[in-house]
Amino acid sequence: MEASSEQSDRDQETKNLRVVEFFSGVGGLHCAVKACGVPCTVVAAVEINTVANAVYQHNFPEVDLMQRNLEGFTVDDFASFDADMFVMSPPCQPFTRVGLKGDKNDARTNAFFNIMRNLAEMAKKPTYLLVENVKGFDTSETRNFLVETLQKCNYVFQEFLLSPMNIGIPNQRVRYFMLAKQRPLQFKEEHGTQLVQHRVNMPLMPNEIKETSRLVCDNSMVSSQEQTNMELTESRERTGQDESSMVSLNEQSIERKTDEQHLNEKERTDNVKSGSCEDMVSSSEQNEQETGEDDERRKIGDYLQADLSEESMAEYLIPDRILLKYVNVMDIVTVEDTKTCCFTKAYAYYVEGTGSVLRTDLSADMSSAFSSGSCSDDERLERLKALRLRYFSPREVANLHHFPQDFGFPDCSTKKQKYRLLGNSLNVTLLAQLISYMVA
Ligand SMILES: C[S@@+](CC[C@H](N)C(=O)[O-])C[C@H]1O[C@@H](n2cnc3c(N)ncnc32)[C@H](O)[C@@H]1O
Numbered sequence: 001m002e003a004s005s006e007q008s009d010r011d012q013e014t015k016n017l018r019v020v021e022f023f024s025g026v027g028g029l030h031c032a033v034k035a036c037g038v039p040c041t042v043v044a045a046v047e048i049n050t051v052a053n054a055v056y057q058h059n060f061p062e063v064d065l066m067q068r069n070l071e072g073f074t075v076d077d078f079a080s081f082d083a084d085m086f087v088m089s090p091p092c093q094p095f096t097r098v099g100l101k102g103d104k105n106d107a108r109t110n111a112f113f114n115i116m117r118n119l120a121e122m123a124k125k126p127t128y129l130l131v132e133n134v135k136g137f138d139t140s141e142t143r144n145f146l147v148e149t150l151q152k153c154n155y156v157f158q159e160f161l162l163s164p165m166n167i168g169i170p171n172q173r174v175r176y177f178m179l180a181k182q183r184p185l186q187f188k189e190e191h192g193t194q195l196v197q198h199r200v201n202m203p204l205m206p207n208e209i210k211e212t213s214r215l216v217c218d219n220s221m222v223s224s225q226e227q228t229n230m231e232l233t234e235s236r237e238r239t240g241q242d243e244s245s246m247v248s249l250n251e252q253s254i255e256r257k258t259d260e261q262h263l264n265e266k267e268r269t270d271n272v273k274s275g276s277c278e279d280m281v282s283s284s285e286q287n288e289q290e291t292g293e294d295d296e297r298r299k300i301g302d303y304l305q306a307d308l309s310e311e312s313m314a315e316y317l318i319p320d321r322i323l324l325k326y327v328n329v330m331d332i333v334t335v336e337d338t339k340t341c342c343f344t345k346a347y348a349y350y351v352e353g354t355g356s357v358l359r360t361d362l363s364a365d366m367s368s369a370f371s372s373g374s375c376s377d378d379e380r381l382e383r384l385k386a387l388r389l390r391y392f393s394p395r396e397v398a399n400l401h402h403f404p405q406d407f408g409f410p411d412c413s414t415k416k417q418k419y420r421l422l423g424n425s426l427n428v429t430l431l432a433q434l435i436s437y438m439v440a
Contacts, residue, residue: 301335345423
């Protein structure tokens with residue numbers, strides 16, 4: 001290592017790093033910064049969504065939280081933070097929309113492009129930069145722009161596709177991560193051995209090559225049916241449908257025409273502010289990246305709320321109507337299992353592909369509940385009810401995301417808001433490990 005690099009490393013070691021969190025949501029990255037074991041403090045956060053901000057403020061009142069649109073930030077705004085580290089989870093819808101994938105042409109990328117353009121203009125740039133997004137970002141034009149900006153700005157960087165499952169946490173949530181640090185600093189791979197195996201090394205791809213290679217390497221592609229489902233979910237949310245309308249997305253497609261009418265241009269623009277993440281996850285994504293031995297992974301039982309009373313438990317039981325109609329598309333897990341599916345923001349409000357459900361009675365006969373033999377609906381319902389299937393509570397989803405126990409929601413937050421916000425968030429321990437590796 002060169003002498004100047006060693007000097008830079010020493011300077012960083014002695015410093016309490018000033019971190020700024022963009023697109024802060026409920027502060028998953030804030031929790032990760034706190035948990036990473038490196039002396040750093042989140043000094044400011046920027047987020048446009050008022051509901052998310054109420055939760056952020058409830059948990060982190062000491063932070064200068066700005067309710068602003070990042071599209072309007074100038075180079076002076078960014079410089080005024082005097083930050084050592086920028087961390088961010090930009091909106092992911094432009095990259096989950098396979099087929100319609102708007103990528104850089106989707107207005108929801110404007111704020112991220114604004115950050116990148118201003119980064120290039122900043123006289124004193126943050127030493128570290130972390131970007132989190134969905135799988136799909138890795139093959140986007142927006143990622144190319146990020147890479148070009150980092151190269152131009154003299155950063156060394158590494159990219160990853162990682163799920164909490166890869167570090168022994170029983171939750172599937174494959175995400176893209178970019179870690180970058182200013183030269184002459186370098187990554188020290190010996191500090192991130194578990195993470196480094198999940199590095200991805202992608203060239204900058206011109207458009208025409210990218211389209212072909214995506215066919216070969218991007219297994220996050222979803223079918224046109226799944227695409228339709230995602231659009232329908234967004235449309236339903238905007239038209240205000242709630243729990244009572246909860247159905248399987250596949251069976252909604254007959255209503256597509258009506259829903260499409262709601263997908264007008266204004267709503268697309270409004271959605272920039274909604275910051276919603278993907279609503280359902282394709283089964284290929286739910287099943288991939290399961291490296292790591294099962295016996296190294298913790299069990300779901302470790303993440304349940306011990307203080308959930310019988311009464312609250314009843315609140316999370318799956319309603320009879322849903323049970324009877326949609327049980328076949330549910331991912332049913334037990335306390336002994338070591339994997340849950342990715343919890344999305346539509347969890348508990350849509351059935352398919354939005355997260356696992358918990359079977360709480362292990363003595364009941366699972367096979368008879370699912371046998372295809374002829375029995376009346378009432379009989380089948382009784383057998384299914386005996387399994388006592390329930391949703392994970394918001395606190396349990398937060399546990400699976402490794403949010404600290406003192407993380408909470410203001411009293412005014414509804415259950416639906418909690419699921420939505422957590423579905424947009426991230427795994428704290430995974431991010432803490434990545435930050436720690438980046439700064440090492
Ligand atoms: C993927 S979520 C980030 C979640 C966050 N990491 C957490 O732990 O909750 C993206 C966030 O970006 C916010 N957002 C979207 N566009 C924005 C903009 N132009 N300016 C500021 N915030 C924006 C959304 O409201 C949403 O909360």
